Amino acid sequence: MTSGLASKPHHSFQTDDPALEPIATKVLAGERLNFDDGVALCRSGDILAVGWLANLVRERMHGDLAYFNVNRHINPTNVCVASCRLCAFGRKKGEADTYTMALEEAWATAGEGYIDAVTEFHIVGGLHPDLPFSYFMDLVRGLKERYPKVHIKAFTMVEIAFLAKRGKMTIEEALLQMKEAGVDSMPGGGAEIFADRVRHIICDHKIDGGEWLETARLAHKMGFRSNATMLYGHVEEIEDRVDHLLRLREVQDDTGGFQTFIPLSFHPDNTALSHINKSTGMLDIRQIAVGRLMLDNFPHIKSYWQMVTPQMAQISLRFGADDIDGTVVEEKIYHDAGATTPQGMRRADLIRLITEAGRVPFERDTLYRAVTRSENTFTVAS
Ligand code: V47
Numbered sequence: 001m002t003s004g005l006a007s008k009p010h011h012s013f014q015t016d017d018p019a020l021e022p023i024a025t026k027v028l029a030g031e032r033l034n035f036d037d038g039v040a041l042c043r044s045g046d047i048l049a050v051g052w053l054a055n056l057v058r059e060r061m062h063g064d065l066a067y068f069n070v071n072r073h074i075n076p077t078n079v080c081v082a083s084c085r086l087c088a089f090g091r092k093k094g095e096a097d098t099y100t101m102a103l104e105e106a107w108a109t110a111g112e113g114y115i116d117a118v119t120e121f122h123i124v125g126g127l128h129p130d131l132p133f134s135y136f137m138d139l140v141r142g143l144k145e146r147y148p149k150v151h152i153k154a155f156t157m158v159e160i161a162f163l164a165k166r167g168k169m170t171i172e173e174a175l176l177q178m179k180e181a182g183v184d185s186m187p188g189g190g191a192e193i194f195a196d197r198v199r200h201i202i203c204d205h206k207i208d209g210g211e212w213l214e215t216a217r218l219a220h221k222m223g224f225r226s227n228a229t230m231l232y233g234h235v236e237e238i239e240d241r242v243d244h245l246l247r248l249r250e251v252q253d254d255t256g257g258f259q260t261f262i263p264l265s266f267h268p269d270n271t272a273l274s275h276i277n278k279s280t281g282m283l284d285i286r287q288i289a290v291g292r293l294m295l296d297n298f299p300h301i302k303s304y305w306q307m308v309t310p311q312m313a314q315i316s317l318r319f320g321a322d323d324i325d326g327t328v329v330e331e332k333i334y335h336d337a338g339a340t341t342p343q344g345m346r347r348a349d350l351i352r353l354i355t356e357a358g359r360v361p362f363e364r365d366t367l368y369r370a371v372t373r374s375e376n377t378f379t380v381a382s
Pocket of ligand 1: 086087088089186187188189190191192227228229230231262264265266267268271304325333334337
């Protein structure tokens with residue numbers, strides 16, 4: 001761990017954008033940035049200067065280390081009562097191409113098709129109108145029985161709120177039952193953009209931004225760690241993005257429960273917003289850098305290779321990101337929305353991406369503890 005953390009000399013900051021000068025002064029002094037700083041960072045044409053600052057913060061926190069994990073995504077069902085315009089994955093009950101995994105099928109899928117021992121199951125799916133709360137608890141319990149060493153990162157704040165309602169219990173009760181069944185932490189999905197105006201357009205049927213944040217707050221207070229995402233590149237304004245980041249930062253000041261911030265670039269194909277242009281390299285790299293600079297209390301910033309391509313994820317490791325996510329194995333949500341990235345990557349591919357970016361690969365478990373491997377098994381540092 002220490003090898004990647006050696007402090008390096010940093011040469012002085014340079015920019016041709018005067019708006020970045022006062023921001024640089026704050027970043028160099030370790031001071032917190034405000035709303036206007038966030039907007040200026042989003043507007044600046046000097047992406048190299050923005051990236052330089054983000055990289056400075058990233059190296060202060062993690063040196064040259066770049067984290068990845070060996071994980072598998074499981075999406076138990078694509079049946080969903082919501083009809084979010086942003087989504088190409090969900091289907092209404094009764095439509096032709098719906099699927100719902102039987103429990104045995106989900107348990108078998110979890111163990112399939114990968115030679116390296118997986119350390120994390122990432123489980124998210126549609127808001128199914130009929131599946132009982134017990135289906136999800138049995139799913140988790142069965143996975144824990146079969147794969148006791150594997151961390152279960154399951155259910156977004158949106159699913160938790162929905163499942164609690166379906167099970168006629170409070171969110172706290174639902175979280176308690178999830179803990180008992182073996183859920184270890186939560187992924188960061190469903191956050192989208194918190195601002196009401198945007199949410200009404202892209203995901204009118206989801207819990208609102210305040211409810212998402214309060215569910216996360218409660219989960220953290222009950223001892224869960226979770227991630228947080230932001231979906232950008234659709235109908236949001238720069239101000240909505242900065243507002244989103246500040247609302248996350250505020251909860252994090254209170255709970256410290258967020259591990260990683262993951263900006264997600266919108267994929268329009270096959271969604272009700274298919275007229276919107278695809279994201280660009282500048283937009284993607286900027287969200288990483290601005291996330292790193294604004295979220296001074298988040299330990300990690302993830303550039304999710306599935307979303308932004310492996311090439312962009314690699315470059316991001318020099319623009320504020322310290323994590324590129326994992327092997328994934330089978331991805332459905334963005335591939336239904338037109339992503340052309342591979343469905344999964346091998347451990348060796350991730351290591352190569354990181355090494356060629358001049359960083360030191362660090363295989364982590366979901367809680368960022370070191371994973372060491374021998375043969376087809378692994379050990380997590382305590
Ligand atoms: O909340 C859905 C997004 C998210 C589209 O926590 C779309 O480690 C782009 O949250 N174009 C779910 N994005 C995925 C997610 C995630 C992914 C990887 C790691 C982690 C983590 C979390 O996917 C949704 C939504 O924001 N999404 N449809 C689309 N058409």
